[in-house]
Amino acid sequence: MTDLPQTPPVLGFADLGLDPRLLAVLADLGYEEPTPIQREAIPVLVTGRDLVGQAATGTGKTAAFALPILGALRADGANIEGPGPHALVLVPTRELAVQVAEALHRYGKALGVSVLPVYGGQAISQQLRALHRGVDIVVATPGRAVDHLKRGSLVLEGVRTVVLDEADEMLDMGFAEDLEAILSTTPATRQTVLFSATLAPRVAALAKRHLREPVTIDVQREAAVAGEMPRVPQVGYLVQRAHKLNALGRILDMEPPGSAIVFCRTRTEVDTLTEALNARGYRAEALHGGLSQEQRDRVMRRFRDETTDLLVATDVAARGLDIEHVSHVINYDVPVSPEVYLHRIGRTGRAGRAGMAITLAEPRERRLLRNIEHFTGQRIEPATVPTVADLRARQMQQTRAAVEEALEEGDFDAFRVIVDALSDGYDVMDIAAAAVKLAHAAQAGAGDAEEIPAAMMREPYAPPSGRGPGRPRGDDRPARGGGFGGGTGGSFSSGGSAGGRGRRGTTPWQVARIFIGAGRTAGVRPADLVGAIANEAGVSPRLIGAIEIADRFAIVEVPDEIAASVVTALSAATIRGRRVEVRLEG
Numbered sequence: 001m002t003d004l005p006q007t008p009p010v011l012g013f014a015d016l017g018l019d020p021r022l023l024a025v026l027a028d029l030g031y032e033e034p035t036p037i038q039r040e041a042i043p044v045l046v047t048g049r050d051l052v053g054q055a056a057t058g059t060g061k062t063a064a065f066a067l068p069i070l071g072a073l074r075a076d077g078a079n080i081e082g083p084g085p086h087a088l089v090l091v092p093t094r095e096l097a098v099q100v101a102e103a104l105h106r107y108g109k110a111l112g113v114s115v116l117p118v119y120g121g122q123a124i125s126q127q128l129r130a131l132h133r134g135v136d137i138v139v140a141t142p143g144r145a146v147d148h149l150k151r152g153s154l155v156l157e158g159v160r161t162v163v164l165d166e167a168d169e170m171l172d173m174g175f176a177e178d179l180e181a182i183l184s185t186t187p188a189t190r191q192t193v194l195f196s197a198t199l200a201p202r203v204a205a206l207a208k209r210h211l212r213e214p215v216t217i218d219v220q221r222e223a224a225v226a227g228e229m230p231r232v233p234q235v236g237y238l239v240q241r242a243h244k245l246n247a248l249g250r251i252l253d254m255e256p257p258g259s260a261i262v263f264c265r266t267r268t269e270v271d272t273l274t275e276a277l278n279a280r281g282y283r284a285e286a287l288h289g290g291l292s293q294e295q296r297d298r299v300m301r302r303f304r305d306e307t308t309d310l311l312v313a314t315d316v317a318a319r320g321l322d323i324e325h326v327s328h329v330i331n332y333d334v335p336v337s338p339e340v341y342l343h344r345i346g347r348t349g350r351a352g353r354a355g356m357a358i359t360l361a362e363p364r365e366r367r368l369l370r371n372i373e374h375f376t377g378q379r380i381e382p383a384t385v386p387t388v389a390d391l392r393a394r395q396m397q398q399t400r401a402a403v404e405e406a407l408e409e410g411d412f413d414a415f416r417v418i419v420d421a422l423s424d425g426y427d428v429m430d431i432a433a434a435a436v437k438l439a440h441a442a443q444a445g446a447g448d449a450e451e452i453p454a455a456m457m458r459e460p461y462a463p464p465s466g467r468g469p470g471r472p473r474g475d476d477r478p479a480r481g482g483g484f485g486g487g488t489g490g491s492f493s494s495g496g497s498a499g500g501r502g503r504r505g506t507t508p509w510q511v512a513r514i515f516i517g518a519g520r521t522a523g524v525r526p527a528d529l530v531g532a533i534a535n536e537a538g539v540s541p542r543l544i545g546a547i548e549i550a551d552r553f554a555i556v557e558v559p560d561e562i563a564a565s566v567v568t569a570l571s572a573a574t575i576r577g578r579r580v581e582v583r584l585e586g
């Protein structure tokens, strides 16, 4: 008898040591299996060890730290004494504070855990009241956390776990001193978790100073082997979450796929998207782990015999599917790892047929696309969502092609009678145009007429479009053989961390100088300005150039193209609690 080769078991959420109540929450949310960072980080964190995790947004890192924190707070028999907060999560921006707090709330609701986001720009009185009432977990931006520490409204003596999320961003934004101040008021026995997209020397130094024998996890893989490389064209669209469905519709209408698999991350997303696509007139069916074998077989039969055009699926459900005729793989969500990406897109372009891989990414997931490009050594061509005019032009083309086809086919004697009769009173050209108009209306339908805003501006790694920029500053390598130059003015694979204030290299775009009427005397620090610009104007810290702070004013450099909107946003905001004069410096 010979031993059968053993494949290592794939770990599910149930194998990671999590509280059973959390497992129920995850099933409810439609998470079918842990992402790579969750698989590696959760078992370490539940034992209470410190951890350094290299992972970008979109890899599932929030749940990777949130679930163990929640489990520890509400473990059966756990007796957490003293007032909260018992966990503190530090994040670089207000947007992230809200997002992480929402995720903690979503995962922890069933356990009765209370979460409070604390960030600059929100009325401090409201935060004071909430902190006074007591809360289990605080998610804070460093500047505002320091303000509360000084006021005595935030007391961190009871904190058991501190998470430094997006540590590289926090350092880039000039929060190093604040982080030191905050950590020094937490118990030395705490568990410390650091997540960062890069492990630049400054991040490593921070980890070395504050973490105790951390386990280090890096889910960014080496490049894939050549034999596994995709052989199909790959394109990527950057779209805000709110516009994704419209964007997908537009893309499908421009280039109707023969039959496509549309991948989503969760079961819930699969159901929602399938319903939405059907409501818009596409023939879509859902495939996920919640279906019975019989339902699954039926869905697959209908996809194979082409009754269904779009198969909307989770990764788990699509695993092991053997389908030959997939013309397009569409990633409605960016896959959580490059391996998953390769696996997904390996389903199109099989057996020498043409294929196409399309990925929709939210701007904050751009780094994931870059990681994928590094992994495959191939580029994902950035594309812009077709405009209403593009779609109209395409529909006209299709109508023309349909009329040409009818002309080729002939056999319209029965209709000549109508043309004959009409030609007594109307010009023949007009009659033909009216008939084409009717055919067009029947074929094209009403269509959506709303433009989908481009999501390239103001995001990390993308210089403002148009004049000037070659590429953003940065030290990350571009993908092998790749990156793209031109068109929309950015690449998924160029750019990267810009380093701290004052260490910037040459600026690759036209800069404008913004005058801010408060300076050192008012306690203004670079971090306040970066925070205000990032939070109020939605500008990535990486786009902010040199900052000079004088006694009574400050000057900040930003790309020329976004200067006016930064001035408008800052004029309406407060800096160190005060409204100040903000204007373009001539």
Ligand code: AMP
Pocket (backbone or CB within 6 Å): 030, 031, 032, 033, 034, 035, 038, 056, 057, 058, 059, 060, 061, 062, 063, 265, 266
């Ligand atoms: P994050 O990297 O933490 O920002 O997470 C990115 C997205 O992935 C969020 O929308 C999560 O809801 C989702 N997500 C996290 N973990 C999983 C999982 N195991 N399965 C499916 N979706 C997940």
